[in-house]
Amino acid sequence: MIKPVVRIEHLFKRFPGQEADALHDLSFDLTGGQIIGLVGPDGAGKTTLIRLLLGLLLPTAGSVSVLGIDPENQMDKLHYLIGYMPQKFGLYEDLTVQENLNLYADLKELTPSDKRDQFKMLLKFTGLEPFTERLAGRLSGGMKQKLGLACALLGDPRFLLLDEPGVGVDPISRRELMFMVRQLSRDGKTILWSTSYLDEAADFDDVMLLGGGRLLYHGSPGELTKRIKGNVFLTQHTKLAPRPLLRHILKSRFPVDDAVIWGNAVRLVIRDKDTQTKFTRYLKPVKPRFEDAVITLLGGCPQSDSRVARNIHLPPMEDVVIRAENLTKRYGSFTAADHISFDIKRGEIFGLLGPNGAGKSTSFKMMCGLARPTEGRALVMGIDMREHPTLARQNLGYMAQKFSLFSPLSVLQNLTFFSGIYGLSGQRQKAKIEQMIRVFALRPYLHQKAGDLPLGFKQRLALACAIMHSPPILFLDEPTSGVDPVTRREFWNHINSMVEKGVTVMVTTHFMDEAEYCDRIALIYQGKAIYIGSPDQLKKRGETMEDAFVRVIRENEKQGQD
Numbered sequence: 001m002i003k004p005v006v007r008i009e010h011l012f013k014r015f016p017g018q019e020a021d022a023l024h025d026l027s028f029d030l031t032g033g034q035i036i037g038l039v040g041p042d043g044a045g046k047t048t049l050i051r052l053l054l055g056l057l058l059p060t061a062g063s064v065s066v067l068g069i070d071p072e073n074q075m076d077k078l079h080y081l082i083g084y085m086p087q088k089f090g091l092y093e094d095l096t097v098q099e100n101l102n103l104y105a106d107l108k109e110l111t112p113s114d115k116r117d118q119f120k121m122l123l124k125f126t127g128l129e130p131f132t133e134r135l136a137g138r139l140s141g142g143m144k145q146k147l148g149l150a151c152a153l154l155g156d157p158r159f160l161l162l163d164e165p166g167v168g169v170d171p172i173s174r175r176e177l178m179f180m181v182r183q184l185s186r187d188g189k190t191i192l193w194s195t196s197y198l199d200e201a202a203d204f205d206d207v208m209l210l211g212g213g214r215l216l217y218h219g220s221p222g223e224l225t226k227r228i229k230g231n232v233f234l235t236q237h238t239k240l241a242p243r244p245l246l247r248h249i250l251k252s253r254f255p256v257d258d259a260v261i262w263g264n265a266v267r268l269v270i271r272d273k274d275t276q277t278k279f280t281r282y283l284k285p286v287k288p289r290f291e292d293a294v295i296t297l298l299g300g301c302p303q304s305d306s307r308v309a310r311n312i313h314l315p316p317m318e319d320v321v322i323r324a325e326n327l328t329k330r331y332g333s334f335t336a337a338d339h340i341s342f343d344i345k346r347g348e349i350f351g352l353l354g355p356n357g358a359g360k361s362t363s364f365k366m367m368c369g370l371a372r373p374t375e376g377r378a379l380v381m382g383i384d385m386r387e388h389p390t391l392a393r394q395n396l397g398y399m400a401q402k403f404s405l406f407s408p409l410s411v412l413q414n415l416t417f418f419s420g421i422y423g424l425s426g427q428r429q430k431a432k433i434e435q436m437i438r439v440f441a442l443r444p445y446l447h448q449k450a451g452d453l454p455l456g457f458k459q460r461l462a463l464a465c466a467i468m469h470s471p472p473i474l475f476l477d478e479p480t481s482g483v484d485p486v487t488r489r490e491f492w493n494h495i496n497s498m499v500e501k502g503v504t505v506m507v508t509t510h511f512m513d514e515a516e517y518c519d520r521i522a523l524i525y526q527g528k529a530i531y532i533g534s535p536d537q538l539k540k541r542g543e544t545m546e547d548a549f550v551r552v553i554r555e556n557e558k559q560g561q562d
Contacts (some may be wrong), residue, residue, distance in 0.1 A: 011062035040210035083152035093137030142173025354524035407451030490536035
């Protein structure tokens with residue numbers, strides 16, 4: 001009988017001062033030579049489980065066995081048999097690629113001969129051979145993840161633990177990372193891959209879904225998806241656009257487990273067969289996704305109308321509120337953005353998509369005044385960002401990808417600070433802070449440092465700080481990166497409610513399903529806007545949005561070579 005790589009029996013973990021278990025009575029085996037997905041909402045226990053497997057935490061009760069070793073008592077022995085790629089702080093950004101590899105090889109106590117052989121193999125495997133002297137901090141997101149994987153593979157470990165390796169990485173780089181990891185599993189390695197990208201998990205051999213510290217599902221992604229076959233539909237309305245139609249569905253308590261905008265339609269997971277029959281003529285059956293099944297098992301999406309926009313009253317504005325005119329940014333001989341032009345209308349969600357290093361973030365920063373264009377103009381409400389940045393920024397709310405929060409300050413102190421710099425004071429300031437606390441459910445965390453918050457609550461706080469002054473324009477840079485699907489739906493519920501009041505949103509994202517929520521998208525590649533149009537138009541280029549994204553970029557590469 002083949003022994004499992006991991007065996008967990010009646011595992012409990014409770015942290016001091018906590019009333020509930022972080023992990024509650026988990027029992028499972030993990031088979032070798034597979035990619036196993038670890039998914040679940042924030043606070044589900046994913047990171048706690050990984051740390052227990054690594055021996056970084058001790059169980060409250062129950063047993064943990066990894067490769068037949070007890071992590072609690074034999075951690076030194078286990079260290080040489082496993083590879084770990086953490087979500088954060090896995091690399092030293094002020095060291096070069098080669099220096100990072102040297103450091104991790106020394107930690108694994110590799111001999112000079114083993115170093116030489118493994119460096120050669122791993123650099124070729126990851127495609128990092130030309131970049132050994134580049135600082136890790138100057139690598140693209142995808143290249144950083146490849147370097148992290150290479151460091152984790154030093155010593156030829158039998159078991160790999162990857163904690164959110166796809167966060168902040170574009171779809172092309174994620175596909176390349178998945179291809180490399182799939183090769184490793186074929187060579188007999190076992191990989192536990194924690195992810196918030198459920199399209200990734202749909203391709204894994206096995207998946208574990210945690211919720212509230214409990215194991216809600218363990219099996220193949222396909223088996224879980226089959227459970228909702230015949231329950232997923234698209235619907236449209238002759239008089240309502242997708243955004244108000246979605247709001248109507250959520251407010252009316254229509255019996256759905258999930259409802260999201262899907263291009264020019266709304267995608268529904270309907271739990272009630274009687275409702276399906278009653279509204280058959282309005283519903284078009286579509287193939288279920290793994291994400292649909294996960295949302296259903298977690299209890300469904302939040303079905304409430306957002307209160308964020310209730311007090312938003314915008315003044316009259318021109319039809320076009322954001323304009324890029326031949327935006328160009330050069331760094332020496334390198335052109336990061338090359339004559340990019342587009343208009344964004346009032347009450348529109350405009351998405352910027354593109355691979356890491358394509359010029360997407362550079363364009364975004366020029367539009368919100370964080371980078372000065374070499375040529376061209378960025379206009380906000382008719383105001384030139386380069387000539388009058390302070391005046392233009394009064395109309396903006398900005399949420400940064402890496403949290404524009406002050407980590408040492410408490411939640412309440414961040415809210416107070418940001419409301420103050422946005423010009424709020426006195427009773428108006430107190431009322432707005434109280435509204436944000438209530439809407440984003442921040443009261444239990446008011447006196448906790450922002451840096452210690454769970455990821456989902458960091459994002460809630462960052463959005464709350466960005467909209468304190470009810471701005472007519474929002475710039476959102478990867479606002480839901482690394483956030484679980486239920487929390488993402490909550491975020492977009494707030495964003496959609498503001499857009500219906502006339503707020504204009506520019507957003508960058510690597511979640512391809514979020515591109516569906518945009519009215520229009522611009523696909524940036526090699527510094528140029530190679531596509532501007534609706535999500536539905538782009539989807540005509542592939543079976544899915546991600547397929548279309550990859551195809552358009554590959555076609556552009558081919559044209560460049562010709």
